[in-house]
Every structure is written in structure tokens, then in C-alpha cells.
Amino acid sequence: MATTPSPLVSAERLQARLEDGEPVVLLDVSWQLGAESQRPAYDAAHLPGAAWVDFETALSGEPGAGGRHPLPDVATFEDAMRAAGVSNESHVVVYDRWRSLPASRCWWLLTYCGHECVQVLDGGFPRWESLGLPVSDAAVSPSRGNFVATPPGLDVLDADGAAEYAERAILLDARPADRFRGENETVDPVAGHIPGAVSAPALANLQEDGRFLPPDDLAMRFTAHGVEPHAEVGVYCGSGVQAMHTALALEVAGVGSQTAVYVGSWSHWITDPDRPVAGPA
Structure with a gap:
């Protein structure tokens, strides 16, 4: 697997890759501090084939002595990534609806756990939608991946x-x-x-x-x-x-x-x- 040259990918470039049939695992991690769950927004419209990943349960541990959003348990994070279709060799693109903040969190966590090919959709869902690129309201049931976290890379x-x-x-x-x-x-x-x-x-x-x-x-x-x-x-x-x-x-x-x-x-x-x-x- 080639090393990703940039942690960002443009909407235009991603769409071209998808049209060319390149295998890409898409993750929607939409979340916003203090707001209601973004799951209804995901259900209404998401990138075709994008799996939902819940921020609070998959990308953060329980709030407490370690702060409001400590690192999730590695086994919990692994399982969430596998459920979303992520394997170690996957090309992963992650996005959200809030200024790429939760997407950056997922990018960092995957990189921390040794994944070598993960990118953030630059501009997230709002820019994708503004360009008139395809969205879907279809349910997504990805094939389970086999992602295994390796020693911390960050x-x-x-x-x-x-x-x-x-x-x-x-x-x-x-x-x-x-x-x-x-x-x-x-x-x-x-x-x-x-x-x-x-x-x-x-x-x-x-x-x-x-x-x-x-x-x-x-x-x-x-x-x-x-x-x-x-x-x-x-x-x-x-x-x-x-x-x-x-x-x-x-x-x-x-x-x-x-x-x-x-x-x-x-x-x-x-x-x-x-x-x-x-x-x-």
C-alpha cells in the first residue's frame, strides 16, 4: 500500500477516485460539542457507502479524571473500526459536518493506532454537498474489517x-x-x-x-x-x-x-x- 502523500483529500479528487472504482472506506463521524446526535442528519444524507461512526462511543472514552474526551479503549476503537469496514490495508477517508473537528480526531486515532492510509475529506460534507456531488439516504451495512491496532505511532x-x-x-x-x-x-x-x-x-x-x-x-x-x-x-x-x-x-x-x-x-x-x-x- 502506497503511503498517503497528504492527510487531506479534496471532494473533487475523492469523487474521481470513487468513479474510477478505487476501493475506499468512507466514515461519517459527524458530531458537535453540545449538540444533539448527528445520526439523523447522517440517515437523511451521507456520502454513498459511508458508514456511521459514533463519536462518543468509538472516538472517546468515558469522561472523568482523564478529561471530557480521553482516548477510547483500544479494543473498543478497534471493534468500531472493524464494524465500519476498516482493515489495516484499507484506504480510509473520514468526514463530518463540523469544520473537520471530529474527522481530525478519527484521523489522529487511526494514525496513532498504526493505520497508514487515512485522509480527511477537506471541507467535509458541507463542501461535498455544495458541489452537487452524490449523496444517499440508503442504509449502509459494511463488510466487517479486520483492523488491528499496532504500537502507537504518534x-x-x-x-x-x-x-x-x-x-x-x-x-x-x-x-x-x-x-x-x-x-x-x-x-x-x-x-x-x-x-x-x-x-x-x-x-x-x-x-x-x-x-x-x-x-x-x-x-x-x-x-x-x-x-x-x-x-x-x-x-x-x-x-x-x-x-x-x-x-x-x-x-x-x-x-x-x-x-x-x-x-x-x-x-x-x-x-x-x-x-x-x-x-x-
Whole structure:
């Protein structure tokens, strides 16, 4: 299996591959923080053949001491991917309806578990639909895959590791800038950020139509935040979703060394009152 050249695929390129009969496993992981389940939207319209993957049960563990969205149990994630038709040799394309945030989470998890050919549909379902490309309301029952997770292929930070990155390397905070400053905090019970972190909101990595900025523009943006081509970069957010979106953007930009994600993020950091907090501003 050829190595995927980019973690993103355009709607136009994906449609061409599907028309050519290339085998692609499509995953719809639509989800939005604080919103109702997106399953009804999936049932009404999805990419033809796309399997539904539930974010809360497949892409996240139970909320608690590890934060709002800790890593799922590996066996649970494996089983969900197999049920969706994923095998280790599959070419997987994942998408959502919310600015590629949950899709980036699935991309990161599959890559973390050793899958070598997974891409995010750039612009997600909204752009696919806006181009008039085919959608379906037909039920999807994929043939069960045989995906087996292998040793982690990406770096994960704990709280001590995040603090260490903030001190000696670069730690990006992917939440909106006002939450970084300790303003308008409506999600977590403590406002502020990890001391030494740099504000780099994840959604600023996107164009107005929901697609990621071009690689050169992303590289310029991250360079402005102090990320040099071979710098060590850590990233966190509120609960590990926007952090993985930023890890994807860093991969697209080709800057920094392998990105380390603090999965527990702010929702885990604040569980220990002895950990320092910067802000509110």
C-alpha cells in the first residue's frame, strides 16, 4: 500500500477516485460539542457507502479524571473500526459536518493506532454537498474489517509533559483566543491557560468554506507562532478535539517535528488544583 502523500483529500479528487472504482472506506463521524446526535442528519444524507461512526462511543472514552474526551479503549476503537469496514490495508477517508473537528480526531486515532492510509475529506460534507456531488439516504451495512491496532505511532503528552513542552519547546493552545485569555469560559469550570502556552486557535487554520488553508499559508501561520521546521511542538485544547485538528494542520503545513498531543487537555489540567493557571487576562 502506497503511503498517503497528504492527510487531506479534496471532494473533487475523492469523487474521481470513487468513479474510477478505487476501493475506499468512507466514515461519517459527524458530531458537535453540545449538540444533539448527528445520526439523523447522517440517515437523511451521507456520502454513498459511508458508514456511521459514533463519536462518543468509538472516538472517546468515558469522561472523568482523564478529561471530557480521553482516548477510547483500544479494543473498543478497534471493534468500531472493524464494524465500519476498516482493515489495516484499507484506504480510509473520514468526514463530518463540523469544520473537520471530529474527522481530525478519527484521523489522529487511526494514525496513532498504526493505520497508514487515512485522509480527511477537506471541507467535509458541507463542501461535498455544495458541489452537487452524490449523496444517499440508503442504509449502509459494511463488510466487517479486520483492523488491528499496532504500537502507537504518534506522541501523547500527560500534564507533566505539557508543562515541560511549554517551558523548553512550544506548546500551542488550540482553543478560541478568548478562552485562552480566560474570557467567556462557558465549557470548563476554571478559566485561563497552561503557563507558557501560545494561543493558536484551531479554526483559524480553515478558509471560509471549511477547507484547510493551503500548506504554505498554514506554514506561515505556524511560523508566526514560533514553530520552526524542526521544532518540537505540543498542542492541547479543551478536551483533545481541536488539538488533533491542529495536529492535522501542522502535518499539512509540513512544519515542526512530529506533533505531541495532550489528549486530556485543559479539562484534565484543571482537575489538579496544584497545577498553575495563567489568566484570566
